[in-house]
Amino acid sequence: MTNPLKKVKQIGADYKQLDEKDKKQFWVDGILNNALYILMALFVVYTASVKPNFLTLGSFANLITQVAAYLPMALGIAGCIVLTGTDLSAGRVAGLTAAVAGVLLQKTDFANKMFQNLPEVTIGWILVALLTVIAIGAFVGLVNGFFVAKFSLHPFIVTLSTQLITYGIILWFFGLNGNNGQPISGLDKAYKDFVGGELFRLGNVAIPMYVLYAAILVLVMWFIWNKTAFGKNMFAVGSNAEAAKVSGVNVFWTTVLVHTLAGAMYGYAGFVEGVRSGSVAASTGLNAECDAIAACVIGGVSFVGGTGSISGIILGVFVLRIIFVALTMLGVDSSSLYIIKGAIILCACALDMRKYLVKK
Amino acid sequence: MEDNKTVITDDTQAEDKKQREFRGLYKNVKISVKTLDFIIVICIVVIVVLVALDLRNPGFTITFDSKGGTDVVPQNQMYGEMLEVPQPPTREGYVFTGWYLDHVCEELWEEDVDVIECDITLYAGWKEDDCAVDSGRVDTAK
Numbered sequence: 001m002t003n004p005l006k007k008v009k010q011i012g013a014d015y016k017q018l019d020e021k022d023k024k025q026f027w028v029d030g031i032l033n034n035a036l037y038i039l040m041a042l043f044v045v046y047t048a049s050v051k052p053n054f055l056t057l058g059s060f061a062n063l064i065t066q067v068a069a070y071l072p073m074a075l076g077i078a079g080c081i082v083l084t085g086t087d088l089s090a091g092r093v094a095g096l097t098a099a100v101a102g103v104l105l106q107k108t109d110f111a112n113k114m115f116q117n118l119p120e121v122t123i124g125w126i127l128v129a130l131l132t133v134i135a136i137g138a139f140v141g142l143v144n145g146f147f148v149a150k151f152s153l154h155p156f157i158v159t160l161s162t163q164l165i166t167y168g169i170i171l172w173f174f175g176l177n178g179n180n181g182q183p184i185s186g187l188d189k190a191y192k193d194f195v196g197g198e199l200f201r202l203g204n205v206a207i208p209m210y211v212l213y214a215a216i217l218v219l220v221m222w223f224i225w226n227k228t229a230f231g232k233n234m235f236a237v238g239s240n241a242e243a244a245k246v247s248g249v250n251v252f253w254t255t256v257l258v259h260t261l262a263g264a265m266y267g268y269a270g271f272v273e274g275v276r277s278g279s280v281a282a283s284t285g286l287n288a289e290c291d292a293i294a295a296c297v298i299g300g301v302s303f304v305g306g307t308g309s310i311s312g313i314i315l316g317v318f319v320l321r322i323i324f325v326a327l328t329m330l331g332v333d334s335s336s337l338y339i340i341k342g343a344i345i346l347c348a349c350a351l352d353m354r355k356y357l358v359k360k
Numbered sequence: 361m362e363d364n365k366t367v368i369t370d371d372t373q374a375e376d377k378k379q380r381e382f383r384g385l386y387k388n389v390k391i392s393v394k395t396l397d398f399i400i401v402i403c404i405v406v407i408v409v410l411v412a413l414d415l416r417n418p419g420f421t422i423t424f425d426s427k428g429g430t431d432v433v434p435q436n437q438m439y440g441e442m443l444e445v446p447q448p449p450t451r452e453g454y455v456f457t458g459w460y461l462d463h464v465c466e467e468l469w470e471e472d473v474d475v476i477e478c479d480i481t482l483y484a485g486w487k488e489d490d491c492a493v494d495s496g497r498v499d500t501a502k
Contacts, residue, residue, distance in 0.1 A: 032397055084383065240383075304386060339410055351400060354396040
């Protein structure tokens with residue numbers, strides 16, 4: 001990573017050499033290219049001034065836990081965006097895996113337990129459940145990747161289709177064994193502790209275990225993206241699939257594996273989401289992919305393809321969460337939040353295109 | 361931490377510069393920087409205006425007078441919505457009996473039936489905790 005202080009000094013030196021017109025353009029570019037960061041700063045300052053508890057340690061702890069919960073899906077979907085695609089099935093896959101994890105890890109003595117003959121919840125069984133949901137997520141990703149890679153179908157079409165199919169499976173799953181669509185609750189304490197148990201305290205707020213897991217996932221994904229041939233192939237395919245193919249990259253398997261890896265991340269996201277929500281409903285995970293896509297684009301994972309970084313994704317998730325934590329604290333209505341989310345995505349895409357054109 | 365940036369092979373770089381149009385998902389997009397600037401500004405304005413409107417009109421305010429009990433945070437609800445039942449307040453030596461529309465606690469706010477139609481203040485109803493009286497813990501204030 002380049003030294004930020006050195007970079008600022010370099011920009012300052014370059015700025016001095018600009019004429020008046022270019023200086024004006026420098027500021028216009030600076031303001032527009034960082035519009036979402038400026039917006040975030042505005043919200044932070046305003047919220048802090050009217051809600052003093054916004055800038056407390058507890059509030060910061062709440063932000064960290066939210067980032068840790070939303071990050072895995074963003075890390076997964078980012079790979080699909082690097083390949084100039086996207087994944088609309090992410091939220092539903094997380095919903096399905098949350099339901100499966102919930103059912104596998106219900107309390108043994110819970111009255112509404114969906115499957116009575118499951119073993120007692122031990123650490124071993126929790127790991128089995130975790131691997132199962134990751135495998136389910138990876139399988140849906142594999143299907144997505146196969147259709148995208150084999151038939152060059154647009155990921156929008158393929159993942160929209162798997163989104164609907166997955167939702168159908170979720171509804172069917174919730175109706176199994178006399179459950180008749182009831183939310184899956186009564187999660188075992190061992191499962192809750194494994195995911196949401198206290199890692200340490202920040203102020204009065206407990207930081208849950210899944211913050212640690214998210215940090216591990218970041219390291220793993222950073223390694224995959226930056227230090228493996230697979231990661232480099234992913235960027236090469238995203239930049240120019242034809243050129244990558246000529247250079248000897250296996251475009252088919254790279255595409256399949258990127259989607260499979262993304263699916264595995266959604267599987268993990270669902271595993272965490274069940275505990276975070278306390279129970280799992282058929283609507284769990286609904287539209288979660290929108291947040292993940294928005295975070296990626298804000299963080300510089302471009303729809304142009306072949307561009308993106310793990311640090312950018314983390315920054316994108318942070319920015320989006322800070323904005324929504326601030327707006328929620330201010331009491332902005334949930335209906336307005338949807339409009340704001342849409343405007344942020346549109347703005348992020350416009351910024352993405354602008355940066356690309358200006359660089360030209 | 362060194363991050364991956366665009367990885368383009370040398371062969372394609374020259375070609376890419378020559379015909380630097382949008383790739384990927386924006387492949388068929390024809391748009392100028394000026395138009396994009398306009399879209400960005402409009403989006404930001406929409407977001408700010410929406411937040412400002414929301415803050416100016418947060419709905420009806422429901423305040424809670426806990427009458428000596430622990431504080432309860434006020435709420436804002438739109439017309440016709442139901443009250444989000446807050447965590448009951450506590451008061452040493454008393455048992456909480458519900459929220460009332462009047463100070464003398466005669467007209468109970470029915471959480472499952474009543475809806476918000478204007479700004480209101482709800483008053484906490486308390487009755488002496490018999491157990492506390494028996495053990496001599498309760499004071500005389502009410």
